[in-house]
Amino acid sequence: MRSRITAIAAVAILATGFAFASEDTRWVNVKVTEHSEGTNVEVHLPLNLVLSVLKSVDVENFHRGHVDLDIDDVDIDWVEMLAAVKDAPDGQFVTVESSDANVSVRKEGGTFFIDVDEIDGEQAKVKVQLPVEFMDAIYINEESQIDIAAMLESFDKFPNGDIVTVESSDADVRVWIE
Amino acid sequence: MRQRGMSTFGGILLAGLAGMMTAAVVTDWMIIDVQIADPDPMHIRVPFPLFIADVASSFVPKEALEETTIPPEVTANKELILAAITGLLDAPDTALVKVDAPDAQVEVSKMGDNLWISVDADDAKVRCTIPLDGVLHALEKWDWQTFDPDLIFDTLGKADNGPLVTVEVDDGTKVAVNLW
Numbered sequence: 001m002r003s004r005i006t007a008i009a010a011v012a013i014l015a016t017g018f019a020f021a022s023e024d025t026r027w028v029n030v031k032v033t034e035h036s037e038g039t040n041v042e043v044h045l046p047l048n049l050v051l052s053v054l055k056s057v058d059v060e061n062f063h064r065g066h067v068d069l070d071i072d073d074v075d076i077d078w079v080e081m082l083a084a085v086k087d088a089p090d091g092q093f094v095t096v097e098s099s100d101a102n103v104s105v106r107k108e109g110g111t112f113f114i115d116v117d118e119i120d121g122e123q124a125k126v127k128v129q130l131p132v133e134f135m136d137a138i139y140i141n142e143e144s145q146i147d148i149a150a151m152l153e154s155f156d157k158f159p160n161g162d163i164v165t166v167e168s169s170d171a172d173v174r175v176w177i178e
Numbered sequence: 179m180r181q182r183g184m185s186t187f188g189g190i191l192l193a194g195l196a197g198m199m200t201a202a203v204v205t206d207w208m209i210i211d212v213q214i215a216d217p218d219p220m221h222i223r224v225p226f227p228l229f230i231a232d233v234a235s236s237f238v239p240k241e242a243l244e245e246t247t248i249p250p251e252v253t254a255n256k257e258l259i260l261a262a263i264t265g266l267l268d269a270p271d272t273a274l275v276k277v278d279a280p281d282a283q284v285e286v287s288k289m290g291d292n293l294w295i296s297v298d299a300d301d302a303k304v305r306c307t308i309p310l311d312g313v314l315h316a317l318e319k320w321d322w323q324t325f326d327p328d329l330i331f332d333t334l335g336k337a338d339n340g341p342l343v344t345v346e347v348d349d350g351t352k353v354a355v356n357l358w
Contacts, residue, residue: 027272037280039277040277041275043275044273044274044275045274049268056260
């Protein structure tokens with residue numbers, strides 16, 4: 001009897017360990033469904049892996065997670081602007097209606113929603129949703145480089161859910177965190 | 179009076195043979211198995227101990243290896259490649275990539291210290307196990323300038339026993355590379 005209890009306890013401890021291990025890992029998922037050929041691509045990568053790879057890339061405009069924005073001429077106080085956006089009350093911020101596309105940017109219940117409905121071409125519908133806290137992770141340094149790695153790092157604190165979805169006549173794309 | 183015993187030469191020969199046999203028993207073996215179906219059915223099975231291949235590779239002239247040039251993109255991305263492999267080793271086991279196309283299904287999974295690649299195409303099935311810890315060990319030792327056969331043996335040295343690569347072609351040809 002005692003050995004059975006010991007075995008059950010050991011299994012329970014191991015199972016708890018595995019459960020915590022799997023909860024600790026955040027995953028970046030990408031699913032692409034291509035319509036013409038019917039090809040599906042699913043990518044399921046640990047966030048840490050994506051980050052460590054990103055921080056090792058040093059190419060022309062991408063330096064260890066920093067991307068050159070080439071906006072030297074624009075004089076913007078990014079910190080102030082992003083703080084203002086973050087602290088803004090819920091509401092519709094931007095609405096653009098044109099013959100090319102309709103764009104909408106709104107804040108609702110602690111989340112930013114950016115919707116783009118392309119009217120011409122592939123008639124893509126792009127939906128981006130980001131927690132307000134994401135604004136804290138946007139950092140542009142004095143050399144006009146945006147820190148993509150820091151933005152991605154902030155995904156670690158996001159709740160599970162979609163980040164970007166694209167529906168078009170060509171393909172559907174879904175990017176989500178879990 | 180004639181002395182009984184073993185001559186020095188015989189002793190050396192026997193010791194050498196015993197050493198070879200011991201090394202062959204304790205070392206990993208690679209078994210290459212090729213089956214060709216029609217029109218001329220053939221089954222070739224070549225087992226060889228890895229240490230012999232390792233020793234044989236040391237006879238390859240240094241100049242020949244120095245002539246092999248590694249593309250500069252590979253060397254430039256050394257840090258990225260090492261980071262990716264380290265990240266993969268630290269990652270939990272999971273299916274990393276799945277591609278489901280009309281003419282092929284591809285899956286790349288991480289299982290333990292191995293990267294497992296499966297390709298099911300219309301005309302062939304390929305299964306490949308890559309020992310990530312072996313690859314990392316080999317790449318960390320490598321100079322990233324010239325081809326070094328040790329890359330292969332350092333990688334294989336950390337591989338689990340079992341199938342490394344299997345290929346099945348729709349004409350009946352089968353190729354398997356196993357470690358034993």
